[in-house]
Amino acid sequence: MSYQDELYHLAREIDATVAAVEQAATSAARDRVTWTLPGDLGSVTVTAGGELVDVSVDVAAMKDYSAPSLSRQLLLGIQRAEETAAQRYETAIAAVRDEERLV
Numbered sequence: 001m002s003y004q005d006e007l008y009h010l011a012r013e014i015d016a017t018v019a020a021v022e023q024a025a026t027s028a029a030r031d032r033v034t035w036t037l038p039g040d041l042g043s044v045t046v047t048a049g050g051e052l053v054d055v056s057v058d059v060a061a062m063k064d065y066s067a068p069s070l071s072r073q074l075l076l077g078i079q080r081a082e083e084t085a086a087q088r089y090e091t092a093i094a095a096v097r098d099e100e101r102l103v
Contacts, residue, residue: 025092033046
């Protein structure tokens, strides 16, 4: 195999790997993570892309919290959901990258 053929095949492998990683990133960014708030308070849902898509709060459980405490629980839940979503996103990308042997 000539040097140019080797370069051509290497470039095709790189293109295929980049396409696979881009596809995995797009798919992973749409994934949703739901985090359950403590005390049956409710839940928050975010995408791996960091978009808050749902907040559900049980009105009866909400009455057990002061306004500052409720806001802290909601914020903490959103942060935990975002952290989990980001980790899943990174794991999905790493799996494709490792599968394609692109390091």
